[in-house]
Amino acid sequence: MLTVKNLNSGYGKLQVLYDLNIDVPEKGLTVIVGPNGAGKTTLLCSIMNIANVFSGEILFAGEPLTGVITHKLAQKGISYVPQMGNVFAELTVLDNLHMAGYMLSKSEVNDKSEQMTEIFPVLKKFIHRLAGTLSGGERRMLAIAMGLMKNPKLMLLDELSTDLAPIIAERVMVEVARMRDELGITILMVEQMAKRALEIGDTAYLLVSGEVRYSGKADSLLHEPKLCSMYLGIKQASGKDGAFELSVSDEGSENS
Amino acid sequence: MITNESSGDKFKGLIMSRIVFVLAVIIALLAFLYFSRGISIILTILIQVTIFSIITMSLNLESGYAGIPQFGRVAAVIAGAFAVGAIPGRIMAAFMGLPSGAEYASDTVNFKLVPEINSLLAGSWLISLGFLIMCLVLAALSGALIGWLISRPAIRLKEGYLGISMLAIGDFFMWVGHNWKIIVGGSTPVNVPDPFRMFGADRFNVIVPVFFVIAILIFIYLNKLTQSPFGRNLRMLRDNDLSANAAGLNIVKVRTQALVIGAAIAAIGGGLYVIYTGSVAAIGLTRLTFTFWPWAYMMLGGIGSNIGVFLGVFLLTILRTMIIIFRSTWFGFLMQVGIDPLWLEYTLLGAVIIIVILFMPHGLVPEKIAPMLPSKRIKKVLADRQAVSE
Amino acid sequence: MAPWMSSGLIYASGLALTAGSITLLYIVTRTFNFAVASMATIGFYVVYTGVTLFGGLPYQYYPFVLIIGAITGVICYYGLNRPLLYRKAAETTLMMSTLGYDLILLSLIQMYADFLTYNFKLFPRRVTMSLFDFELFGERAAAFILPVIAIGFLMILHFFLTKTKFGIAMRATIENPTLAGASGINSDRVYLVSWIISGGMASLGGAFMVMAMTGTPVMGMYTIPLMFAGAILGGLGNIYGGILGGMVIGLTEYAGVYLLAQQFGPWVLGYRMGIPLFIMAATLLVFPRGLSGIPLGKIIKNLFAGQKRGASV
Numbered sequence: 001m002l003t004v005k006n007l008n009s010g011y012g013k014l015q016v017l018y019d020l021n022i023d024v025p026e027k028g029l030t031v032i033v034g035p036n037g038a039g040k041t042t043l044l045c046s047i048m049n050i051a052n053v054f055s056g057e058i059l060f061a062g063e064p065l066t067g068v069i070t071h072k073l074a075q076k077g078i079s080y081v082p083q084m085g086n087v088f089a090e091l092t093v094l095d096n097l098h099m100a101g102y103m104l105s106k107s108e109v110n111d112k113s114e115q116m117t118e119i120f121p122v123l124k125k126f127i128h129r130l131a132g133t134l135s136g137g138e139r140r141m142l143a144i145a146m147g148l149m150k151n152p153k154l155m156l157l158d159e160l161s162t163d164l165a166p167i168i169a170e171r172v173m174v175e176v177a178r179m180r181d182e183l184g185i186t187i188l189m190v191e192q193m194a195k196r197a198l199e200i201g202d203t204a205y206l207l208v209s210g211e212v213r214y215s216g217k218a219d220s221l222l223h224e225p226k227l228c229s230m231y232l233g234i235k236q237a238s239g240k241d242g243a244f245e246l247s248v249s250d251e252g253s254e255n256s
Numbered sequence: 257m258i259t260n261e262s263s264g265d266k267f268k269g270l271i272m273s274r275i276v277f278v279l280a281v282i283i284a285l286l287a288f289l290y291f292s293r294g295i296s297i298i299l300t301i302l303i304q305v306t307i308f309s310i311i312t313m314s315l316n317l318e319s320g321y322a323g324i325p326q327f328g329r330v331a332a333v334i335a336g337a338f339a340v341g342a343i344p345g346r347i348m349a350a351f352m353g354l355p356s357g358a359e360y361a362s363d364t365v366n367f368k369l370v371p372e373i374n375s376l377l378a379g380s381w382l383i384s385l386g387f388l389i390m391c392l393v394l395a396a397l398s399g400a401l402i403g404w405l406i407s408r409p410a411i412r413l414k415e416g417y418l419g420i421s422m423l424a425i426g427d428f429f430m431w432v433g434h435n436w437k438i439i440v441g442g443s444t445p446v447n448v449p450d451p452f453r454m455f456g457a458d459r460f461n462v463i464v465p466v467f468f469v470i471a472i473l474i475f476i477y478l479n480k481l482t483q484s485p486f487g488r489n490l491r492m493l494r495d496n497d498l499s500a501n502a503a504g505l506n507i508v509k510v511r512t513q514a515l516v517i518g519a520a521i522a523a524i525g526g527g528l529y530v531i532y533t534g535s536v537a538a539i540g541l542t543r544l545t546f547t548f549w550p551w552a553y554m555m556l557g558g559i560g561s562n563i564g565v566f567l568g569v570f571l572l573t574i575l576r577t578m579i580i581i582f583r584s585t586w587f588g589f590l591m592q593v594g595i596d597p598l599w600l601e602y603t604l605l606g607a608v609i610i611i612v613i614l615f616m617p618h619g620l621v622p623e624k625i626a627p628m629l630p631s632k633r634i635k636k637v638l639a640d641r642q643a644v645s646e
Numbered sequence: 647m648a649p650w651m652s653s654g655l656i657y658a659s660g661l662a663l664t665a666g667s668i669t670l671l672y673i674v675t676r677t678f679n680f681a682v683a684s685m686a687t688i689g690f691y692v693v694y695t696g697v698t699l700f701g702g703l704p705y706q707y708y709p710f711v712l713i714i715g716a717i718t719g720v721i722c723y724y725g726l727n728r729p730l731l732y733r734k735a736a737e738t739t740l741m742m743s744t745l746g747y748d749l750i751l752l753s754l755i756q757m758y759a760d761f762l763t764y765n766f767k768l769f770p771r772r773v774t775m776s777l778f779d780f781e782l783f784g785e786r787a788a789a790f791i792l793p794v795i796a797i798g799f800l801m802i803l804h805f806f807l808t809k810t811k812f813g814i815a816m817r818a819t820i821e822n823p824t825l826a827g828a829s830g831i832n833s834d835r836v837y838l839v840s841w842i843i844s845g846g847m848a849s850l851g852g853a854f855m856v857m858a859m860t861g862t863p864v865m866g867m868y869t870i871p872l873m874f875a876g877a878i879l880g881g882l883g884n885i886y887g888g889i890l891g892g893m894v895i896g897l898t899e900y901a902g903v904y905l906l907a908q909q910f911g912p913w914v915l916g917y918r919m920g921i922p923l924f925i926m927a928a929t930l931l932v933f934p935r936g937l938s939g940i941p942l943g944k945i946i947k948n949l950f951a952g953q954k955r956g957a958s959v
Contacts, residue, residue, distance in 0.1 A: 048828060050824060050827075069827075070824075070827035070828060071826075071827045071828075071829075071830050071831055071832045071833065072830075073828070073830075074828065074829055074830030075830060079828075080828040082824065082825065082828070085822050085824065085825055086825065087825075088817075088818045088821055088822060088825065088826075089821065090817065090821050091814065091817065091818060091821075095814050095818075098811070098814065099814060099815060099818050099826070099829050099831070100829050102811075102815060102829050102830045102831050103829075103830040146829070150829075150830070325738045325741075415736070415737045415738055416672075416678045416737045416738070416741060417878065419678075419738060419741060420678065420871075420874045420878065423871060423874075424871040424874070424875065424923050427871050427919060428919065428920055428923065431917060431919050431920070432917070548745065548749070551742070555742075590757070593761055593764065593765065594760050594761055594763060594764020594765055595757045595760040595761055595764075596756075596757075596760050599753045599756040599757050599760075600753065601753075602749050602750070602752050602753035602756070603749070603750055603753040603754075605746075605749050606745075606746040606747065606748070606749030606750035606751075606752075606753065607746070607750060608746075609742060609743070609745060609746030609749070610726065610743060610746035610747065610750070613726075613730070613735075613739060613742060613743050613746065614726070614729065614730075614743075617739075
């Protein structure tokens with residue numbers, strides 16, 4: 001669905017991503033994990049033409065996306081839920097949903113808003129409240145609902161679980177998985193909560209310092225002890241205990 | 257930023273050729289004016305160039321080097337003009353036993369007093385010189401004071417707010433001077449004693465070189481200032497005040513110093529202006545002439561470069577003068593429908609600002625990105641490093 | 647009504663519109679629009695041209711004022727503001743560009759005044775607009791009509807911003823341009839509309855102000871510091887703060903000068919510009935975020951509710 005080829009991008013003159021290659025298969029949940037500052041958010045911003053793309057190609061369903069102005073991307077069916085500033089705090093919940101569905105016709109917007117309040121009953125309760133008065137988890141729900149308003153073909157999610165209480169974060173993860181399963185949406189998800197994300201994900205990429213260090217099945221990355229402990233803070237759940245070689249190779253290969 | 261030897265030289269070469277080209281255009285225009293209108297026009301232009309170079313250089317210090325949007329430049333100019341209008345004349349009057357209090361500025365007294373002072377000045381070049389120096393010193397002091405006063409509220413404001421506050425303060429001083437009769441006679445202008453009186457009809461011939469010398473002295477002073485540690489501080493402040501603060505730079509102190517020095521220099525310009533015109537008419541000291549035109553001069557010339565400032569002032573002053581002189585010949589079609597072509601001066605001013613912003617934001621003479629250390633030291637450091645690695 | 651009150655009300659309504667115009671443009675595009683000075687003057691001359699050449703009352707020409715003001719704004723947007731915004735120019739540069747535009751407009755206004763004088767035997771350089779007004783309840787009609795028009799304008803604006811799709815999109819873009827873009831909102835259109843509204847408001851403000859002051863080609867240049875003072879007093883947070891700020895500045899100038907002149911004598915008149923500037927400085931000391939930083943809504947609610955509510959989630 002989405003292919004990133006040899007992407008070099010950053011902010012202003014500062015380069016963050018180096019020769020990045022990513023493939024996001026259709027109807028799957030692709031997870032991007034990695035330590036802070038790796039460039040995960042920059043990747044999403046590059047796709048949305050918010051960051052500065054120096055060179056490389058981004059193809060969406062075969063069509064080039066590089067340089068397409070941000071507000072046209074919603075028309076193409078790409079929905080972006082940023083980590084911060086993902087709701088309009090000074091607008092009501094209803095207005096937020098309406099804004100998210102800006103490209104839709106009036107009846108479509110009303111229908112979809114109805115639908116969202118069914119899926120997220122919490123929103124129905126607060127429908128006329130200012131979004132800024134909602135709690136963290138409620139805002140995330142609203143942000144996801146806003147992402148869904150556009151009937152997206154591709155959703156870009158940026159660290160949805162950050163700052164959420166574990167129970168709420170878990171609920172968010174469950175919703176994301178449901179979106180892939182029940183609604184058939186292709187999802188590209190950047191996550192800090194690596195373990196859980198890898199558990200629900202299909203494909204995974206490990207991003208370190210602007211480069212890909214691992215690409216493959218999400219499940220398999222969980223079984224890479226050195227990568228997991230070095231970059232993801234995951235204590236080895238399965239695999240061997242004890243000392244192992246800390247040689248970092250590009251391909252995932254198990255050490256015994 | 258250490259630039260590669262050859263690209264640095266190429267850059268310099270480009271700039272030099274630009275400067276030479278602009279100078280050639282200026283000389284050509286001056287020649288044209290001389291042959292069509294005579295020497296007096298040239299002298300007027302030259303005097304205006306010196307005065308406004310001084311004022312614009314002061315603006316360059318504050319806005320070009322220190323990054324403070326000084327939209328109230330007229331305030332310091334007024335301070336200098338008022339100081340020269342109000343004080344030196346009174347001192348001379350007191351010295352000569354003439355009325356020197358509040359009545360000095362009243363319209364009935366002043367126009368009789370000043371010619372008497374002028375006769376004294378005309379008699380002795382020593383007294384005239386002393387008077388001139390006294391005027392300059394008083395102007396600078398009064399400018400410094402105004403600069404300091406303005407810096408107090410403005411020092412912590414940002415960009416747009418700062419610019420507008422400075423504009424408002426400048427206006428305020430103009431209204432004060434216009435209404436407070438005691439200082440400079442309010443709406444009736446006060447005459448200024450003339451230290452060049454002894455040259456009679458050749459007055460302007462002498463004013464030109466004298467003012468030029470003053471302008472060049474200021475130029476040299478500012479050059480030294482901007483190459484000193486203080487100058488580096490100014491540029492650090494302009495380019496990134498947050499990290500300058502983190503590096504221990506006292507922003508408030510540096511900004512205040514820049515404002516005070518800038519105001520003092522602008523005030524000298526104001527003082528010279530009233531000496532040249534012979535009277536202080538507060539209503540004529542407008543933000544258009546003394547804030548906005550200097551900004552246009554500076555932007556065209558090149559923010560951060562005093563040579564650029566000089567070129568900008570010269571070029572635009574010539575263009576303005578040409579509009580005034582040739583208004584009936586070139587713009588006769590306007591006059592036929594009753595429109596006075598003099599308004600085109602404003603159009604020129606607005607157009608220059610817009611064209612520079614849109615198409616040549618660095619001006620004619622862009623500021624070269626000067627390394628923080630003199631190039632000799634950098635070369636030495638590089639050479640030492642090379643020696644070590646071998 | 648005391649004489650200063652009716653003039654003050656007229657003048658303040660006009661100043662309020664111009665301050666609101668400056669505020670709107672600043673919060674949407676980060677541009678301090680200096681050209682409001684000439685846009686206001688243009689508003690005056692549109693009305694003047696109307697009543698002198700075609701007769702009638704000033705009020706019937708207000709639609710033209712709005713249209714021409716909007717066009718002036720649109721030209722500034724496409725010619726200057728948009729290319730500079732695209733280049734991510736600094737605030738000072740944005741402001742300077744509007745200064746350049748204002749000076750060109752000023753030269754055109756001056757030339758137009760010359761043109762009127764020569765070809766129509768008029769005196770457009772010192773105009774007392776109130777002569778073209780009619781009387782209502784013993785006062786100039788403007789004192790009643792203008793505040794009503796201003797309030798009507800505000801109500802339409804409020805409706806636009808809160809109940810229409812594009813109006814809400816404008817507020818969204820102001821708050822979070824990135825998210826708005828990602829939602830499919832075209833920020834270019836938002837900027838364009840804000841220039842249209844601002845241009846119209848600025849010109850209408852000038853048309854209002856001239857009913858209580860002498861109309862000259864430089865009336866905008868003369869009062870621009872007050873317009874900025876009104877906007878800054880309002881806090882540059884939302885458009886209503888700007889309007890309120892402009893109202894306060896206008897009223898304090900009139901009331902202040904009148905009261906001080908009574909107290910200290912007519913020499914005070916020369917310093918009238920200083921009074922509102924002083925008020926602005928004093929207010930900013932106490933409320934650094936200006937009037938829009940004062941949560942009026944909450945204060946009123948608490949007064950009537952009589953009890954403190956606990957912090958909501």
